[in-house]
Structures are given as structure tokens and as C-alpha cells.
Amino acid sequence: MGCLESLPYEVIMSKITFKEARDFLSKYQEKYDVQPGYRIFDLNIIGVPPIRVAVDGDSVIFPYTKPCHGTFLIRVREAADEIARLRGSK
Amino acid sequence: MPEEPSQRTALLVMGCPKVPVQTSLVLYLAHRMKKAGIRTIIAGTPSARQLIRVADPDGHYTMEMKDLDTTIAALSEGKLTVTDSYVFVHNDAGISYAATIQFLTDRPVTAVIFGEEAEEVSHEITFPCKIIAEPATHNPMPLKHRLEEAAPWDA
Numbered sequence: 553m554g555c556l557e558s559l560p561y562e563v564i565m566s567k568i569t570f571k572e573a574r575d576f577l578s579k580y581q582e583k584y585d586v587q588p589g590y591r592i593f594d595l596n597i598i599g600v601p602p603i604r605v606a607v608d609g610d611s612v613i614f615p616y617t618k619p620c621h622g623t624f625l626i627r628v629r630e631a632a633d634e635i636a637r638l639r640g641s642k
Numbered sequence: 643m644p645e646e647p648s649q650r651t652a653l654l655v656m657g658c659p660k661v662p663v664q665t666s667l668v669l670y671l672a673h674r675m676k677k678a679g680i681r682t683i684i685a686g687t688p689s690a691r692q693l694i695r696v697a698d699p700d701g702h703y704t705m706e707m708k709d710l711d712t713t714i715a716a717l718s719e720g721k722l723t724v725t726d727s728y729v730f731v732h733n734d735a736g737i738s739y740a741a742t743i744q745f746l747t748d749r750p751v752t753a754v755i756f757g758e759e760a761e762e763v764s765h766e767i768t769f770p771c772k773i774i775a776e777p778a779t780h781n782p783m784p785l786k787h788r789l790e791e792a793a794p795w796d797a
Contacts, residue, residue, distance in 0.1 A: 588746060623738065
């Protein structure tokens with residue numbers, strides 16, 4: 553199982569709702585809808601479909617949900633492999 | 643005496659354990675499932691599982707317990723198959739977990755919704771899911787009665 557702590561991540565927003573995460577990520581020009589359980593950086597994305605993931609330059613931005621703290625928006629830079637996978641899945 | 647084991651595997655998904663009724667209701671549902679011969683897996687955060695483990699140290703009422711993230715990963719990889727799921731929900735994150743379990747299992751999911759905002763939370767559920775909701779925080783009896791009416795252990 554993956555662990556967020558092992559990633560060079562930045563928290564963009566914290567303790568938000570899944571709808572707020574979706575709305576925020578919709579503002580990015582390059583965005584993808586993934587299914588619940590989509591694997592990114594060895595993490596499974598939790599959420600209500602459609603779950604939005606955005607690409608911003610060399611960064612990928614995705615929602616990360618914890619039972620007690622709600623949803624966080626996480627940015628991981630230099631994410632070429634995950635960006636390629638997202639682009640390839642479209 | 644427990645009944646003969648069935649082919650069912652029920653997954654009980656615990657949310658954040660900060661609302662008191664959750665642990666009690668999960669123990670009760672797990673007990674009824676176990677008594678009916680249904681394989682029952684409880685998935686939760688480490689704290690949620692510790693609450694169950696301390697309350698039922700010898701496993702009289704529970705069977706298996708698994709880490710929540712590990713369970714989600716196993717479902718998404720097809721390493722775990724369940725026949726029905728019961729997701730305990732009292733906040734926005736709980737809705738996200740219920741939607742994820744519904745998508746990954748493609749089998750019946752019941753959202754057991756509790757907490758002061760149970761009604762508002764239940765209105766946020768837009769995916770296929772049975773809902774049992776009561777604004778219970780400390781008193782588990784209203785939801786216990788609702789579970790008994792639904793009697794998922796008899797299904």
C-alpha cells in the first residue's frame with residue numbers, strides 16, 4: 553500500500569468536500585476524470601464519480617481523502633510517468 | 643449455535659470513529675452477521691479497529707478485521723470479492739468511501755448514516771445505494787432498530 557508521506561507533495565487545499573475538490577480541479581485546462589480506486593503513486597483515489605485529476609505543467613493534482621479529515625488536494629511535481637498514464641488513458 | 647457458513651462475504655466499512663454510535667453498531671451488525679454464518683470483514687482506520695478490538699478482545703462478535711486502505715487496494719486489484727457492503731457514514735469523506743465501495747464491488751451497498759447531520763448527508767448520496775439514516779450520536783437504539791427492520795443477515 554502506498555503512503556503519501558513518501559511523496560514530495562504539496563497540499564493545495566485541505567479538509568474540503570469532494571465537490572469542492574471537483575470544482576477546483578475543473579478550472580484547470582488539462583484535466584481527466586478517473587474512476588474510484590484509480591491508482592496514482594501507489595495510492596487509490598477515493599471519491600464520488602466523476603473524480604477529477606488535473607495536470608499543471610510537470611505537476612499532477614489529485615484529491616486525497618481521509619475518513620476523519622475529509623479531502624485534500626495534493627500537488628506532486630515531476631510526475632511525468634503519472635501524467636503520461638493519464639494522457640494515455642483518455 | 644451459529645448456522646452453517648453461507649457463501650456471503652459482508653464488508654463493514656467504518657468511518658472516522660469520533661461519533662460514539664459507530665463502534666457499537668458495527669459490533670452489533672458484525673455479531674448478527676457472524677451468528678447467521680456470514681463471513682464478515684470489518685475495514686477501518688487503525689483507531690477504529692482498536693475500538694473494536696478492545697471491545698471484543700476474544701472475537702466473540704467479530705471475525706476478520708482489515709486496514710481500510712489495504713481493503714480498498716485489494717478490491718481494486720480484484721484480490722478481495724464481497725457480496726454486500728455496509729458503509730458507516732457521518733461526513734463527506736464517508737460518502738466518498740461509500741461511492742468507492744459501490745463502484746469497486748458492483749454489489750449492493752448500504753450506507754448506514756448517523757450523526758447530527760444524518761439527513762443532510764443522506765441527501766448528498768447520488769449513486770446506487772440503500773440508505774439507513776438516523777441523526778444518532780450517542781444512542782445507538784434508533785439505528786439498531788432500523789438495522790433489525792432491514793435484517794441484512796436474513797437476506
